[in-house]
Amino acid sequence: MRVLAVMITNTIKETGSRKPLRLWPAVVIVALMLLIWIGARIIFPEMSGIDLLGVVGGGLAIILWWLFFSRAPWLDRLGALGLMIIAVFVTSFFVHKSIENGMMGFMLPVYSIPVLSIALVAAVAAGRRLSTGARRATIVGVILLASGLFTLIRTGGITGDARPDLHWRWTETPEERLLAMNDPVPPPAPVATPETAPSIQPLVQPAAPTPEAEKAPEKRAEWSGFRGPKRNGVVPGLRIATDWSKSGPVEVWRRPVGPGWSSFAVHGDFIFTQEQRGEDEVVSCYNLFTGEPVWIHRDRARFWESNAGAGPRGTPTYNRGRLYSLGATGILNALDARTGAVIWSRNAASDTKTTVPDWGISSSPLVVGDKVILATAGVLAAYDINSGKPAWVGPAGGWGYSSPHLATIDGVTQVILLNGEGAISVAPTDGKLLWKHAWACDAIVQPAIIAGSDILIGSGSGMGNIESGIRRVSVSHSPEGWTASDRWTTKGLKPYYNDFVIHRGHAYGFDGSILACVDLKDGQRKWKGGRYGHGQMIALPDQDLLLVLSEEGELALIAAASDRFTELARVPGIEGKTWNHPVIVGDLLLVRNAEQMAAFRLSLQQ
Numbered sequence: 001m002r003v004l005a006v007m008i009t010n011t012i013k014e015t016g017s018r019k020p021l022r023l024w025p026a027v028v029i030v031a032l033m034l035l036i037w038i039g040a041r042i043i044f045p046e047m048s049g050i051d052l053l054g055v056v057g058g059g060l061a062i063i064l065w066w067l068f069f070s071r072a073p074w075l076d077r078l079g080a081l082g083l084m085i086i087a088v089f090v091t092s093f094f095v096h097k098s099i100e101n102g103m104m105g106f107m108l109p110v111y112s113i114p115v116l117s118i119a120l121v122a123a124v125a126a127g128r129r130l131s132t133g134a135r136r137a138t139i140v141g142v143i144l145l146a147s148g149l150f151t152l153i154r155t156g157g158i159t160g161d162a163r164p165d166l167h168w169r170w171t172e173t174p175e176e177r178l179l180a181m182n183d184p185v186p187p188p189a190p191v192a193t194p195e196t197a198p199s200i201q202p203l204v205q206p207a208a209p210t211p212e213a214e215k216a217p218e219k220r221a222e223w224s225g226f227r228g229p230k231r232n233g234v235v236p237g238l239r240i241a242t243d244w245s246k247s248g249p250v251e252v253w254r255r256p257v258g259p260g261w262s263s264f265a266v267h268g269d270f271i272f273t274q275e276q277r278g279e280d281e282v283v284s285c286y287n288l289f290t291g292e293p294v295w296i297h298r299d300r301a302r303f304w305e306s307n308a309g310a311g312p313r314g315t316p317t318y319n320r321g322r323l324y325s326l327g328a329t330g331i332l333n334a335l336d337a338r339t340g341a342v343i344w345s346r347n348a349a350s351d352t353k354t355t356v357p358d359w360g361i362s363s364s365p366l367v368v369g370d371k372v373i374l375a376t377a378g379v380l381a382a383y384d385i386n387s388g389k390p391a392w393v394g395p396a397g398g399w400g401y402s403s404p405h406l407a408t409i410d411g412v413t414q415v416i417l418l419n420g421e422g423a424i425s426v427a428p429t430d431g432k433l434l435w436k437h438a439w440a441c442d443a444i445v446q447p448a449i450i451a452g453s454d455i456l457i458g459s460g461s462g463m464g465n466i467e468s469g470i471r472r473v474s475v476s477h478s479p480e481g482w483t484a485s486d487r488w489t490t491k492g493l494k495p496y497y498n499d500f501v502i503h504r505g506h507a508y509g510f511d512g513s514i515l516a517c518v519d520l521k522d523g524q525r526k527w528k529g530g531r532y533g534h535g536q537m538i539a540l541p542d543q544d545l546l547l548v549l550s551e552e553g554e555l556a557l558i559a560a561a562s563d564r565f566t567e568l569a570r571v572p573g574i575e576g577k578t579w580n581h582p583v584i585v586g587d588l589l590l591v592r593n594a595e596q597m598a599a600f601r602l603s604l605q606q
Contacts (some may be wrong), residue, residue, distance in 0.1 A: 019071050021128050026065050033058035033114060038429070041161055041513075047052035049162045056110060059117035060155075066120060080120055080139050087147035088112045096154040096169050101306040104358075107164065108150060119146035134580060145172035149485045150487075152231060157309045157577070160496065160513060160534025160551055160588050165577060174576070174595040178256045179278055202422060222585045223266040226364035231446055232406055232544070233501045234539045235584045241603035242545070244558055244569035249555055250598035251292035252267040254574070258282060259594040260311030261362075263581040265318040271583075271590060272323055273597070276302060276311035283316060283325045285340060288588065291599060295340035303328035303360045308579075309594060313362035313401070322385070324372050332374065334388060337457060344388030352376045352393050362401040362444075368415065368428040373404045378419030378443060380404060380426055392431035397421050400443035401497070410452045410477040416455065418443040423457050423473065423484070435482035437473050440466050442499045448499040448507070450520060451479075454487070456507060460496025468494045470507060470518065478550065492525030497579065502547070502571060503560045508546055515548070517562055529565030532556060536581045549591055574598050 036054030044050050067077050092108055094098065099107055123142035127135035156165040156173065167173075172180070227233045241247040256276030265272045266288060275282045280298040285295055304310040316325040322343065323335045330349025335342060349356055354376040363375040371382040371391055378400030382391040394462025398420030405416045405544055407425075414425045422439040426432060432456040441459035448456040450472070458470040469491040475484045493500065493509050493516045500509025506526065507518045516528040539560060540547060545568075546558040553574040559566040589600040 005077055018118070019538050020061055021124065022069060022071050023121075023125060023128065025069060026062055026124070029058050029061050030118055030121050033118070052110070052162060055114040055423075059113035059115075062117035062121060062143075063113075063199065066124075070124070072124070076136060076139070079136070080143065080397075081138060082261050083143050084112075084116045084120070087116070089149050091147045094151045096151075096218075098155040098306045099150055099153065102155055102158070102164065103162075103307070107155075107306070110152060112147070112150070115149070116143060116146050119143055119321050124284055131413065133152070158307050159359040159577060160498075160579075163266065169555040173367040173600075174213055175276065175278075178258060180217070180465050181256065211411070222268075223264065223583050224319065225265045225366075225487065226263060226315040226403055227302040227446065227499065227581055231366075231403070232448065233537065233581070234503075234541060236541055238584065239605040240540065240545075240587075241605055242543070242568050244557065244571055247603035248569065248588075249573075249602055252289070252588065252599040252601050254596060254598040255286075255291045256595065257592055257597045258311060259309050261308065261579050261594065262311075262314045262592075264583045264590050264592070265316045265323065265588070266583060266585045267318045270337075272316045272318065272337070273323055274312040274314065274316060274327070277366065281312055281327045281329070281331065283340070285337075288599070295334055296338045297333065297342065299327060299331050299333070299345075301327055301329045301331055303356070305359060305469070308359060311594065313360050314403070315364040317365045317367060324365040324367065324385075326361060326363055326365050326374050327363070328377055329356055330354070330361050332365070332372075332383065334385065346383060346390075348374055348376050348381055348383075350402075351390050352379050352381050352388055354379055357399050357401070359401060361405075362418075364403045366404040366406060366415065368406060368413070371428055373428060375400060375402065375404055375417055375419075378417070378421075380415065380417055380424075380431060382428070382431060394426050394431040395424065395433050397424055398443075402443050402446060405447050405449075407447075407449050409454070409475050412477065412527070416447050416566070418445070418447060418457055419449075423447060423455065425475075425482075425484075427465070435475060435484045437486070437488075439471060442496060444467060445495045445499045446604060448500065448502050450502055456500075456502070456520070458493070458500060460494045460510075460512075461496075470495065470509075470523070472520065472523065490518060490523030490525065492516060492523065492528075496534060498536055499581070501537060503539050503541055504562070506559060506560075506562045508537070508558075510537075513551070515546075515558065515565065517565070519562065526562045527565045530558065530567055532555075535578065538582055538584055540584075545588070545598040547582065547584070549580075551578055553591070553593060555589070555591075573600070588591040 033055045040051035108278040109573045114494050119142050123139040127138035146547045154169045169560045212444050259279045260275040262274035269288050281301040283297040285294040312328045314326045325333045330347050332346045332348045334344045357377040366373045373382045378397040380394030400419035402418040415428050416425045424436040424438045445458045453475050471485040471489040493511050495509045498510035513533050515530045517526040535550040537548045555573040556570040557568040576593045576595040578594050583590040588600045
């Protein structure tokens with residue numbers, strides 16, 4: 001009470017002999033905040049989120065200025081700060097769920113610091129020559145307006161650099177526009193008689209197969225699933241025209257698609273992908289050459305989180321006439337690839353007693369012999385491809401978003417997985433642990449198999465105790481057992497969720513939002529250049545080329561040469577944030593994101 005009385009007394013004295021506000025420090029801080037927000041990503045492209053840290057730090061500096069160096073009356077200082085806190089608290093009850101849950105629930109309080117601090121400076125500057133009552137009313141009004149702004153917006157998630165994708169709250173999402181189109185869709189796929197009781201009941205209704213689906217030839221898949229037959233993002237035996245100013249990609253078709261970060265599997269005349277349609281998680285089949293829908297399978301499930309949005313994360317896998325898909329909540333389906341009919345269905349999350357991770361189950365199934373193998377948040381599991389019965393569950397490995405990777409080391413077939421504890425390898429027949437290598441990593445990107453018994457693993461965020469960079473691990477086998485030891489680790493390439501490719505003794509990938517090349521002999525970075533956001537790529541080894549799909553949906557050709565970065569061509573592709581992996585089948589390039597998908601015809605080299 002005594003302190004409060006002193007403050008009131010001082011305020012009364014200041015009213016009669018108040019010094020002018022010291023405004024210039026706040027103006028300087030605001031200018032620095034704007035420079036940081038605009039320029040930090042350009043100057044420090046490797047440091048994702050440094051722009052946000054800079055403006056939050058600037059907002060805190062403004063609060064310190066206001067409390068201790070502004071010369072404002074103490075009643076104004078404490079009143080404005082208290083109003084800001086109350087305004088954010090009240091606003092939290094009215095914001096859109098994407099703001100409420102954004103950044104793991106910290107989006108509103110974190111962004112309120114710079115926004116309301118800048119609003120305070122603007123109000124103080126505008127009202128500095130007004131009467132006491134008018135000045136205080138101005139501060140109150142501007143703070144309330146700035147806080148209320150958060151109730152008028154939503155996000156479509158965040159970018160790879162952790163910036164929110166902002167939209168007015170009342171605008172439709174791409175998914176809502178798709179659902180409102182009344183786009184003709186084929187009837188639900190028929191239900192095949194399962195050989196064992198499913199662990200979930202799929203949402204399907206009997207329907208006749210479509211004529212298009214009956215024509216699907218039974219031959220080896222051109223692109224069996226995630227990142228191709230070897231899951232390495234490499235397309236051998238293809239040579240394309242590189243002068244895109246004269247013979248660039250030609251759009252064949254384009255259509256809206258439900259949200260999801262799935263890529264494609266391709267077999268014959270048909271492509272398969274996963275998407276979200278309202279409350280249904282969907283596995284869908286389209287015509288490769290027209291983009292027209294052929295069949296659709298629905299499961300009553302919806303996964304959504306505020307950073308990446310709604311929809312499945314995995315890519316379906318084609319194998320011997322069947323399609324295997326894993327949804328973001330753990331629904332595992334075996335479908336007839338011709339008709340979409342359900343052969344069997346399980347819930348892998350329930351079977352492995354796994355809690356769905358924060359960003360959803362993201363694994364793409366892998367077929368090895370008579371097993372379909374998948375990962376649920378860092379835990380491998382296998383099912384019999386004929387009956388759907390669980391075959392084995394691998395060792396616990398914490399969290400993870402990577403997919404199982406088939407390899408043969410020292411003549412032994414094995415399945416490798418990155419999880420939160422590092423890399424593990426198991427026998428595909430029984431899930432027995434062969435070896436493991438400890439390295440706290442993101443566990444998102446695929447490992448790469450190099451030099452026979454060496455593997456390359458990567459990690460990008462570097463948050464908390466998570467490492468960043470790529471590491472070369474040597475795996476050896478002796479009568480005493482398996483060993484896996486690191487040869488080198490480099491921070492010259494730090495892949496986050498953007499897979500890298502291997503070509504002629506070098507790794508090419510995204511170091512943050514910029515491409516980089518690393519020598520596999522010693523991990524030394526050879527070059528870094530080209531800004532493509534957090535995109536994905538494919539290697540065309542016959543031409544020493546990289547085909548890059550940028551985060552903004554652009555298409556680019558890059559020379560896969562270790563001496564320097566060279567961009568050969570860059571053209572528009574699809575619209576919207578694009579994290580999905582591209583696919584090349586023959587002369588067709590398939591791309592998609594959470595809003596649309598398209599096919600482009602590539603001119604072949606004569």
